[in-house]
Amino acid sequence: MHFISPVLWQFLIKWLTYFAIFPPEASNIAPYADALYFFLVAISVVGLGIVALLVVTFSIRYRRDVHPVATQIEGSTLLEATWTIIPLILFMISFVWGALLYFRVYSPPPNAMNIYVVGKQWMWKVEHPGGQHEINALHIPINKPIQITLISQDVFHSFSIPAFRVKREAIPGRYNTEWFEATVPGTYHIFCTQYCGTLHSQMIGEVTAMTAEDYEAWAAESTSGQSLAQNGERLFASLGCNSCHNSGPNAHGPNLAGIYGAHLQLKNGQFVTVDDAFLRDTILNPTMHEVAGYAPIMPTYQGQVSEEGLIDLVEYIRQLNSQYRIEQTIDNSAAQPIQTGAAPPETSAPALPPGTVKP
Amino acid sequence: MSTIVTLPDQSTARLPKVSYLNQEYGLKSWLLTGDHKRIAMLYLISITFFFFIGGAMAALIRMELLTPPSDLLAADTYNKVFTAHGIIMVFFFLVPSVPATIGNFVIPIMVGAKDLAFPKINLLSWYLYIAAGTMMISVLAFGGVDTGWTFTTPLSTHYLNTHVVTAGLAVFVAGFSSIFTGLNFIVTIHRMRAPGMTWFRLPLFVWSHYAASILMVLGTPVLAITLTLVVLERTIGIGVFDPTKGGDPLLFQHLFWFYSHPAVYIMILPGMGVISEVISTFSRKRVFGYTAVAFSSVAIAVFGFFVWAHHMFIMGISNYSALVFSLLTMLVAVPSAIKIFNWSATLYKGSITFETPMLYAFGFIGLFTIGGLTGVFLGSMGMDIHLTETYFIVAHFHFVMVGGMLMAYLSGIHFWWPKMTGRMYPEGVSKLAAVITFVGFVLTFFPQFILGYLGMPRRYAAYPPEFQVLNVFSSAGASVLGVGYMLPLLYLTWSLKYGKIAGPNPWQATGLEWQIQSPPLTENFVETPIVTHEAYDYEWLESQKPSEVPTVG
16 A cells, blocks of 8 residues: 555554554453453443344334334333343442452552652652652562552642553542552553643653562662661651650650551540551641640641651651660761751751751 | 324424414513523523534544644643533533423423423523523633533642633532522422323423432532532632641542532433433334333432442542442442333334434434443442543543433434424434434544543543554544534524424324424413323324314414
């Protein structure tokens, strides 16, 4: 055809090269999602087939030319029951199957590797616990469960990896999680699927699934040298958190050692489990959950700590499993003081530690 | 138990000397009318206007998506265009489409009344619609709005500098127009039925409008509250939806979808009413399982209120509440399936002809079945994770709203056109238009299911090149679809002057509206009808044959 129309020929070549009709199956979730999809497609084809068959057959057999006299029929309870119950059973199967898949995708296994993703207009900021920071890119090892903890620092976004069949909304003010285990090395699309303003369609990225060795090499090469917990430690000291949370005998705030995962009693008598969301809420809005036994004197850090800073703090507190670590933090901050209230604000501005928001 | 119905000889039909169209003349007589039929015509003209504006926006969207980069429209313009398409099509076309035009015209006649219960409120509802429409047009004229039709916070409240407040208020006002229409229908159906017109003698069109009206009256105020909160949040920062002030942006999603999910039933139920009338008329047979179809409308209205959070499965609602909403979503799918099977069974042993309304109704059955079944994909929670916010969902609701509702609307417009205007539309070209619409529709929207499973996100001005082939199919289909929608505009306008005279009952249909002259008198009936037969009673119609339809003058 290239001698008929070179343009058309180019078009065809381009199209056939790029034409996709089914997404790659690259995670442990994907085969389950696809199985459900094909089941639903089968129901639809059969259902549509039955309706089409009825309409076409009746239209041919009972058209005016061959069937000039209509026979009036009231209805049939038996038939009504049939076409109520059979679709109901099929829909219930889809419900149970879908629910199983949903609980699977949104219940991360405890041994999953946690990666934080912060959405903002219009980019994805990825924070690995080891201190690798990426923008619009995500490097992960295959055959290892990866938990994504998502948050947005402005509007709603949605973190979607079609090749893994997972998606979750990134919402301001709350952590959402999803997990997957990549199975096939390669690069796949990351899309923001929730409309988020002007450059919504530019909020895309690539996830690179690598073998364990390649991932090790990448992680060693790309680290910023400071893990999230180390950043959190510096921030903890610079914000003066340790002046109350110092676990001393006269401390004004609760001891944070080993607090992650603990059950705390609140003033209103309820019990809460300390998790990422609880820690984030209490830093920004301390009066939201008042812990029994302590006066509500903690100031709010709303507007002073960025989402990344909060993640650093959460990671730090999560790993703060012993008294010794707290004392070490206090020693470190005494040895190398980072300007807090001591220096005048004008001069402190350029020296702000990462994670704080410029005033 | 059998009936032979023959179409009347139209060559002898004459237009009645006096009808609602020539009772009074002059612009004032139209703009100050209380006559439900004239208000229906005012609505018909206005929603047609908005349909073509929304359609032009759709054309721009499809042209932009012909190529992967955002080359025809800049990203901001594209966002404004799809927002305008969504707001106009949902609030200014789909919600009022069948109820405010066809429903307004025929419901009082179907129940045997002279008018709706509150003619002035009916007129007020049209004026509110026009006020809202003017606000929306002014939004477009002054630079548009780019929230998406869902007004998602905090994007709409804190991050956009377009005309969000005006657009929100336009939808707020349009909502009241819809509440008034629903209120009028409920009161009319309860209080103004003719002697002998019991609930179970009502045509199914009336039942489906009754169900839709309940949704309008109970659901729309929640939309009004939600939009008021968005406007207050944006103007004075009350903080209901702002997490930094202790608000919750998910609350907005709950409130918005509490209206907007029932709203899809507000849109589709009246269309289902049209299909019941058309299928029965053109197979000359009573609707199979009348009570099942009637109660399925009510069941849809009731269940429809308790499924809203299925729009939020991926947003971080509790897994267990998602479970409940998914279950209820599956239950609401059942009444729709019942209706589809009952319509199919109505054809059995009928005497079927294939006039234009029937072709559109067949299109409805096919496309709505696909739309409904793909809804089950989305109601199934685990599948929804992958499919939501992609082109799959775009294809799904276009199958229901355009393939379903718009087909039903066009079916109804052709079906009652002789009654509204007294003249027939041209049969040949209109059949062609029905076929073109169907083909264009499938070509436009079917590839979008595949695109959605591939993961192409909705509302993207630019997309990766591997999605282009299917997008080109879709855009090609959209141009065919455009022709399919232009044709009725042209030939229906033509038929106002040149169409054949229809006569009172060109289809030999059984509804009360077909037993009076076309176009009807202002007061509809010369004397109050006394109803002694059930809906779709073709034997009764046969026995009526010899008596002349009363006309005045």
